[in-house]
Amino acid sequence: MKKGLTLLCLGLVLCACGRQTSGVKHIVVIGCDGFGAYAYHKAEMPNLKRLAADGAWSVKVRTVLPSSSAVNWASILLGAGPTLHGYTEWNSRVPEIPSAAISQYGKFPSIYTLLKEQLPQSKTAVVYSWDGIEFLLETDIIDFVIPTHADEDLAADTAAIIIKREKPTFTFIHFDDVDHVGHHIGHDTPEYYAALTQFDARIGRVVQAVKDAGIESETVIMLVSDHGGVGKGHGEKSLLEVETPFVISGAGIKKGHEIEGVVIDYDFAATMAQIFNLQTPQAWRGKAIEEVFATNK
Ligand SMILES: [Zn+2]
Secondary structure (H helix, E strand, O other), rough: HHHHHHHHHHHHHHHHOOOHHHHHEEEEEEEEOOHHHHHHHOOOOOHHHHHHHHHEEEEEEEEOOOOOOOHHHHHHHHHHOHHHHOOOOOOOOOHHHHHHHHOOOOOOOOOOHHHHHOOOOEEEEEEEEEEEHHHHHOOOOOOOOHHHHHHHHHHHHHHHHOOOOOOOOOOHHHHHEHHHHHHOOOOOHHHHHHHHHHHHHHHHHHHHHHHOOHHHHEEEEEEEOOOOEEEOOOOOOOHHEEEEEEEEEEEEEEOOOOOOOOEEEOOOOOOOOOOOOOOOOOOOOOOOHHHHEEOOO
């Protein structure tokens, strides 16, 4: 029995060693527009809470200012703040401040740029229900660029099909409805929580697609948001607007870990780069969230 126990321990050790972040072949980033951290615990979101229980999470991620959409989605995907990438407003289509660095593909480098340059065989996808996303990215270098024009179910189903059929290296899916309800009915209202629960069902479909694709053991799933809100708006400086939730779950990620360190949303791109062992551009300012990794490299 003792020998059996020893073998079991050895097996666990080997198992733990095998959970290297470098073994991750796919990242799926699920973006929820307007998901304030204040709503995380109150919201009925079984799929997201399952990912968190099985991964690491925070309800204290900070946005950049203003606490608005384009400026923060840019920061999340481009690894730097607004005075560097240049997108400074809720609906920026071109940088209002000239980008401090330009990649060979024409814009401030994003996680897609790094994948194209350093993992040229990688397959990438962006599916987005808010059209504003496409102006932030070098869409020419992304294999699947699918706008769904505010159709959230189409976004979930399209992403699910692409994940199952193409098994992309990197997929970013943007959902807009939660922010929409925040603007039209109000944050922290029954309708807002209902929108979060509906969004959670779409998370479930994406997670199921990862399982159906047979890539669950080599995939990291992340939930990110661009800002919270108060009343019917956002963009200002209250913590209700500035704090967002974050969940990261999957291969090589700690389980049931509440993130203790400070996180700002441009740390996400650096975290993605670290998972794929990509070198980050000098112009990036984000830091990988080291404490989420089960095995530090
Ligand atoms: Zn908004």
